[in-house]
Amino acid sequence: MVKPRAYTGRVSKTSTRAPRVRRVSRVIREIDPWSAFKVGLAFHLVVYFTVLIASVLLWSVASATGTIDNIERFMMSFGWETFEFNGWQLLLNEMLLGLLLVALLTIVWVLGATMFNLITDLVGGIRVSVLEEEVLVTSVEGEERR
16 A cells, blocks of 8 residues: 655656647637627726716816816906806716717627628638647646646
């Protein structure tokens, strides 16, 4: 009966072989429009909320530093008797325009995926070459496994 060796915490360095690298070619022939819709919607919503938060923060900083008041006074110096920014109205307009852009750009992504599918039916797809590295796992005894 063979007793298993106790693990000493050291890995044997008898293996100096570098992992093999092989070039693999893949052809992309189709993009699912439903997947393009889901990814596009998620991406555009993240951008939408990021822009909304950034604009609110910039408006708060500009208002706190007096930049908004300076711009309003500058515009009144050109002859406008009353010129003022309404922050809530600007935010509401930005929200509505942003939602419209999210919808339109998501539709553009779906149309782009559909056009890609139609074009790849004619030309055969896009060939992508990647390099795959072999992963070597070294055991306690120094034996290599793939």
